[in-house]
Amino acid sequence: xxxxFTADIENRGLVLDPRTKLIVMxxxxxxxxxxTGSDIETVRYGTTALSILPLIFxxxxxxxxxxxxxxxxxALIKSAEIFLVPHITGAVLSVIGLCCLIFVRLxxxxxxxxxxxxxxxxxxxxAAMHRMHIPQQITIPLSVMFRFFPTxxxxxxxxxxxxxxxxxxxxxKNAGKFIEYRLVPLMVCSVNIGSExxxxxxxxxxxxxxxxxxxxxxxxxxxxIAVLLLTAAxxxxxxxxxxxxxx
Amino acid sequence: xxxxxILKNVSFRYANGDxxxxxxxxxxxxxxxxxxxxxxxxxxKTTVTRxxxxxxxxxxxxxLDGEVSVMGKNICDTxxxxxxxxxxxxFQNPRSQFFCVDTTAEIAxxxxxxxxxxxxxxxxxxxxxxxxxxxxxxxxxxxNLSGGEKQKIACAGVAAMLPELIVLDEPTSNLDLDAIxxxxxxxxxxxxxxxxxxxAEHRLGxxxxxxxxxxxxxxxxxxxxxxxxxxxxxxxxxxxxxxxRAVLTAKNYLESKTGLTQIKLFEGNEKxxxxxxxxxxxxxxxxxxxxxxxxxxxxxxxxxxxGAGKSTFTKCLCGLQNRFKGTVNINGKTYRSRDMVxxxxxxxxxxxxxxxxxxxxxxxxxxxDDPSEQTALNILQxxxxxxxxxxxPMSLSGGQKQRAAIASxxxxxxxxxxxxxxxxxxDHRSMECTAELLRSLDKDIxxxxxxxxxxxxxxxxxxxxxxxxGGIESGCIGNGAI
Numbered sequence: 001x002x003x004x005f006t007a008d009i010e011n012r013g014l015v016l017d018p019r020t021k022l023i024v025m026x027x028x029x030x031x032x033x034x035x036t037g038s039d040i041e042t043v044r045y046g047t048t049a050l051s052i053l054p055l056i057f058x059x060x061x062x063x064x065x066x067x068x069x070x071x072x073x074x075a076l077i078k079s080a081e082i083f084l085v086p087h088i089t090g091a092v093l094s095v096i097g098l099c100c101l102i103f104v105r106l107x108x109x110x111x112x113x114x115x116x117x118x119x120x121x122x123x124x125x126x127a128a129m130h131r132m133h134i135p136q137q138i139t140i141p142l143s144v145m146f147r148f149f150p151t152x153x154x155x156x157x158x159x160x161x162x163x164x165x166x167x168x169x170x171x172x173k174n175a176g177k178f179i180e181y182r183l184v185p186l187m188v189c190s191v192n193i194g195s196e197x198x199x200x201x202x203x204x205x206x207x208x209x210x211x212x213x214x215x216x217x218x219x220x221x222x223x224x225i226a227v228l229l230l231t232a233a234x235x236x237x238x239x240x241x242x243x244x245x246x247x
Numbered sequence: 248x249x250x251x252x253i254l255k256n257v258s259f260r261y262a263n264g265d266x267x268x269x270x271x272x273x274x275x276x277x278x279x280x281x282x283x284x285x286x287x288x289x290x291x292k293t294t295v296t297r298x299x300x301x302x303x304x305x306x307x308x309x310x311l312d313g314e315v316s317v318m319g320k321n322i323c324d325t326x327x328x329x330x331x332x333x334x335x336x337x338f339q340n341p342r343s344q345f346f347c348v349d350t351t352a353e354i355a356x357x358x359x360x361x362x363x364x365x366x367x368x369x370x371x372x373x374x375x376x377x378x379x380x381x382x383x384x385x386x387x388x389x390x391n392l393s394g395g396e397k398q399k400i401a402c403a404g405v406a407a408m409l410p411e412l413i414v415l416d417e418p419t420s421n422l423d424l425d426a427i428x429x430x431x432x433x434x435x436x437x438x439x440x441x442x443x444x445x446x447a448e449h450r451l452g453x454x455x456x457x458x459x460x461x462x463x464x465x466x467x468x469x470x471x472x473x474x475x476x477x478x479x480x481x482x483x484x485x486x487x488x489x490x491x492r493a494v495l496t497a498k499n500y501l502e503s504k505t506g507l508t509q510i511k512l513f514e515g516n517e518k519x520x521x522x523x524x525x526x527x528x529x530x531x532x533x534x535x536x537x538x539x540x541x542x543x544x545x546x547x548x549x550x551x552x553x554g555a556g557k558s559t560f561t562k563c564l565c566g567l568q569n570r571f572k573g574t575v576n577i578n579g580k581t582y583r584s585r586d587m588v589x590x591x592x593x594x595x596x597x598x599x600x601x602x603x604x605x606x607x608x609x610x611x612x613x614x615x616d617d618p619s620e621q622t623a624l625n626i627l628q629x630x631x632x633x634x635x636x637x638x639x640p641m642s643l644s645g646g647q648k649q650r651a652a653i654a655s656x657x658x659x660x661x662x663x664x665x666x667x668x669x670x671x672x673x674d675h676r677s678m679e680c681t682a683e684l685l686r687s688l689d690k691d692i693x694x695x696x697x698x699x700x701x702x703x704x705x706x707x708x709x710x711x712x713x714x715x716x717g718g719i720e721s722g723c724i725g726n727g728a729i
Contacts, residue, residue, distance in 0.1 A: 123352040147346055150390065154342075155600070161567055162601035165592055166614040166655070181603035188641050189599050196343035199307075203300045204346070204404065205331030210362035215355045215369065 014060035018128035020224040021116045024053065025109065027231045031238075032108040040241030046234045048078070051108035053230065057115045066118075070111045077103045122146050123216035130214055140206070148194065155189045156182075251412050251443040252276040252299055257313035258467075259294055259303060269294050270467035271313075278411075281434070281444040283454055283475075286464035287490035287674040292447040294467075296414045299445060300336045301327040318411055332361050335405030339417040339672060341397035350387045350400050357408040368407075375407045379433060393553045395426025402433050413437060415446045419453065420672040421596075423553045423699045427453045449674050451486075451494045455479040463489060490675045493702055517543045519663070519693060523573040526559055534559045534717045541710070543577070544690040548708040549697045556717040557697050561665045564695070565591045577662065591663035592656035596671060598648045602640035607632060607651050610640050614659040626654045630684065646677050650684070657692070664688070666696045670703045682706035 030036050032051055037043035051074070058067035081100040088096065122143050129139045159182060163169065168181055201207075220228075240246045253275050260268040269291045276282055284292035297303040304311050305327040315322040318333050335357075338344045347353040354375065358368040376382055381399055389397065398418060405413060415434075419427050431453045437444055438457065446454065461478035463471040473481075483493050524536040534556045541547060551557050562568045564575070566587030575582045575590065582590050595601055604610035611623045627633040630650045635643060640651050649669060656664055666685075670678045678700070685694055685707045695712075698704065704711065713720040 121352070122348055147348070150348070151342070158595065158597070158600040162595065164567065165565060165588060166601070166659070167589070168603065168613070184603060184641070185600055189597065192599070193343045196338065196340060199302050200336070200338055200344035201346055202306055202327050203302065203331060203334070203336040204357040204408070205328050205360035208328035208331070208360055208362070213359045213362055213365055213368060215359060215365050216352065
């Protein structure tokens with residue numbers, strides 16, 4: 001089941017606390033995307049090493065295909081940056097160089113994002129938000145949204161099937177109305193499901209004034225500590241680099 | 248005994264509709280009672296359930312007169328959140344009553360909302376799960392469950408909140424016979440625990456022996472009240488004259504088909520031959536039918552348990568399954584998987600997925616190769632929907648939408664029509680209409696119906712194809728094989 005926050009809880013491998021994932025994500029954004037400390041050599045190596053971390057996470061979650069695709073793509077761009085870019089000039093440099101520059105910075109964050117979304121359940125997400133003291137007014141609408149995505153995808157698949165049977169496709173004689181034909185049933189079905197879903201949620205007490213409990217057990221375990229230490233090490237390198245201890 | 252719910256002289260009209268309204272209804276439900284609400288579609292039984300769980304007036308808008316109280320609380324003055332721990336509701340569609348993506352969180356959801364302590368919630372989950380014997384379903388992804396399993400989780404989620412009153416609105420619409428039997432056991436257990444139960448249903452047989460009182464509704468008011476025993480011994484003719492489905496449920500699919508008289512019609516008829524209907528997901532083979540001949544023009548019921556391979560079979564037949572290698576042979580012409588899309592058409596359970604155009608007429612002409620308006624009108628006429636030709640298909644009733652979908656398939660020249668549960672949630676009259684329609688199709692149209700509805704099979708099917716474990720269990724015409 002592809003989709004946001006629909007982790008396959010029956011088969012998930014290494015379980016990390018959502019907050020750990022968030023911290024890794026922020027660290028990747030700071031160092032890989034933001035380029036913090038890129039003038040210090042050890043920090044650059046450290047950033048590359050941390051960029052490989054999300055790939056390892058994907059492997060532990062048994063998403064080998066995703067890991068392989070992302071991994072080879074990242075390796076390709078990274079090696080282009082190291083080996084190709086110094087040897088080219090002119091227009092080719094500006095095109096390839098720019099691509100490398102953008103993607104080398106973006107990809108670690110993207111891969112981490114893909115892992116976060118595919119390895120966290122809605123309940124874990126809500127529990128983590130709760131622990132971080134984010135108010136219910138924000139978490140409840142968000143959780144409804146995440147619940148709704150896979151359903152809309154299912155509806156979309158059913159509509160696609162129906163269109164195939166009616167021979168409505170891109171390039172067919174009704175190509176101009178292709179989008180309209182797809183959206184109208186999708187809207188009708190989504191509205192129906194949405195209203196039934198809200199009714200069901202109301203009868204089960206969603207939105208009471210009392211403070212909601214969450215039985216989802218999240219917390220920092222040994223694997224979280226290991227990952228957090230790794231990220232902390234990178235910050236340490238950066239600080240040491242800033243005061244001139246390492247280069 | 249105290250009264251759990253009292254409806255006093257209640258009238259209700261939905262804000263934007265004229266059906267399903269209640270008209271001066273009086274009803275008292277005693278504590279510990281199991282009450283069945285029945286009647287044809289639009290009689291108001293769903294409206295009664297919505298009054299009991301507070302969705303009316305707090306969610307569905309309309310004008311409400313009279314007094315409704317549940318457990319001594321006036322429903323209008325009690326916010327719906329406060330009713331949540333008192334009244335539990337199970338709905339028709341498993342797809343749209345789940346809030347979480349894993350089963351344990353789903354069972355806990357209601358309790359979490361009530362703000363109970365974590366240990367209390369865990370205790371309640373453990374107890375509910377043990378009570379309902381669903382240990383195997385814990386910690387599973389909702390998306391990997393069958394309809395019956397989903398409905399069990401919905402029941403568990405309700406039970407964990409320990410409500411006094413449990414309201415079920417057509418809970419069996421999407422279930423097969425086994426799943427229905429399991430639901431019946433759940434209801435009996437609730438009854439033994441002293442819970443008050445109100446069920447609005449079209450399918451009746453499964454409740455025989457569980458109900459204390461049966462309330463028959465017509466046009467928004469109660470027209471008859473039976474004791475459970477008296478109701479379930481009513482003759483079938485009496486029930487169908489009341490617009491109700493039969494109470495007897497055949498245990499064996501084939502038993503429902505004895506005494507069939509139409510066999511002769513198909514003697515010497517051409518056959519449609521299916522070859523190499525083998526298909527698997529990954530390593531797991533779910534369908535293995537090497538050869539099957541079905542009589543052209545027949546109306547064939549495809550039966551079998553959930554997960555037996557019925558839907559894979561029909562998807563293959565409609566050319567919707569990628570990498571499917573089998574073929575279909577009609578009139579000496581062989582169709583491969585990609586040609587089958589043009590040969591066959593599936594009318595889906597949720598027909599909303601397959602209506603695209605702005606008017607019914609445009610809808611019908613959409614898929615046809617060379618549409619002439621006159622032919623389209625003739626087909627609409629034949630299916631009794633020509634008066635709606637300028638309406639938007641989405642504004643039609645369920646049965647009319649189904650007809651519009653059939654009309655579009657006929658005009659596109661489809662020869663094989665596949666129906667997925669065409670009568671789920673239909674009352675007796677609508678079921679008869681569908682059966683009549685299926686019988687009246689042209690002789691060169693072959694119909695396959697995937698269904699658990701014994702009455703429908705009895706009314707219109709000429710053959711039965713029984714699929715279990717991906718193979719043919721038996722195919723029969725009366726007593727002969729296909």
